[in-house]
Amino acid sequence: MALFSSLTPVFIAIICILIGVILKKTDGEKEKYETKSKPLSHPWVDEDLKDGTDHHLEEEEWQGPEENVAHVPFSAEHYTEAEMIQRSKMFYELLNKRRSVRFLSDEPVPREVIDNVIRTAGTSPSGAHTEPWTFVVVQDPYLKHKIREIVEEEEEINYKKRMGDRWVNDLKRLRTNWIKEYLDTAPYLILIFKQVYGWLPNGKKKTHYYNEISVSIACGILLAALQVCATSYVRPISHQELTFLLHSVLSDASLPELLLLGGIFRYGKSDK
Amino acid sequence: MALFSSLTPVFIAIICILIGVILKKTDGEKEKYETKSKPLSHPWVDEDLKDGTDHHLEEEEWQGPEENVAHVPFSAEHYTEAEMIQRSKMFYELLNKRRSVRFLSDEPVPREVIDNVIRTAGTSPSGAHTEPWTFVVVQDPYLKHKIREIVEEEEEINYKKRMGDRWVNDLKRLRTNWIKEYLDTAPYLILIFKQVYGWLPNGKKKTHYYNEISVSIACGILLAALQVCATSYVRPISHQELTFLLHSVLSDASLPELLLLGGIFRYGKSDK
16 A cells, blocks of 8 residues: 555556647647648738648748740730620620530540640639649540549449438439449540649749649639530549549559549530 | 655646646647648548538538529530531630730720629539629729728738748749739729538528639639630739628628639730
8 A cells, every 4th residue: 555655646647648648649640630731821922922722831942933934925805895795795605505414425526625625724824823733634445434433433432331311312312323424425534633732943842822723713714615615524523532543543643633523525416 | 845745646647637738728729720621531422512621511401402493404506526626726715815914904894794704604513503602893993992902911911021031032033012003903803702601591501512612613714704805804812811801891791701802904905
């Protein structure tokens, strides 16, 4: 008892230190998340120079745009007010016909059209002109099918395990499920990756500010360009967990993080 | 000494409990951030039904789209391949003329054009068709100037205090500073807010999944629509801290969170 009594402070100290260590550990685990995704706490500046991505600017060598780019004189139309109104109305009517259809035509789309719409998306503005997007076009039926398999496998787990009964019930009305037939049907799949960072000449990472907003704006321009050609795009899925699986299918581990994945198809006779 | 000795375990216990409490407190503070912004850990499902926003679906009553919406038959053009290529090329050439200019014309833009381009942006797809965007157009010179004052005040603090010497040095080359004259010059300011959540009939909050990506895609379509009319948009700033200041200027505290703020202007004779 005397021994116990004299050891009491030691026991208490050990127990308390253990509690401290356990609490600290939990804290550390959360910190990882936080570092990856804490809210925008950095100062906001001129739109061209910032980005919503979490970043630590002080640690980086931020570089401005290349100095050796040739000057392109600015040129623009100057329509009358009546012309402007007419054009804005026509464009609205055209874009208002866009639908997120689920039954796609397999009618071929000229490759030149795909190239042009991606070039158009590439005219999008981006934070500090980083152009943080990578567009991957898949035409090969085998690769399209492999991508479908990956997507469906993950989707099935979602529906059966991850989503919960209420969500699955809600989805019944919309008649969606994990079967993504259109990933085989669409003549092209397009995978849109966001470059969360780039590389400086000295080999250091350079954060791409607001990369997700920039890539999404470019996607909006892509959708507009597709609609102009009477083609469209169905976005079935986007999730970072898929990135690694897709890297392996595409045999390119250097690809950045997946933001959106969809099928490009043509509106037309065989649409339902 | 005997007293001290007998009190030692108590002291140690108190000190250790204090350490534990302090660690727990830090932990709690971080948790707040985490709850607001932890990375996508939810299952991903059909694009129409998910969103990048952090959410706890189980706690919500997710609702599908309204059942009583009239059916709009799908209609679309069907161009020849040559027409498709031609249209995609023309649209690329048109969009490729867009520039993020810094010297704006104050030439009036017809209000009807603004309405049409916003309608066009509103045709954008969105997660679960939540359409989580609010567009606010400001034409009143007094309000425009108030907004400029708010933006410049915050910007000046950024440049002088928050950004650090290196960043400010890098910016010198781009000749940007905290003066945003174009917020007065542009005939219209447009403020684009993201609705992070909506309301259910029972008064509960309903998360808008992927609201930021959805609103950004709509912005891409807005930019395309503006370019079609030879108008454009300069995005000077976006930061959630501004939201509250803008709510007060606009006398509307019910507005959601600011994503982008810019001036709509007309390309033309008086552009530099």
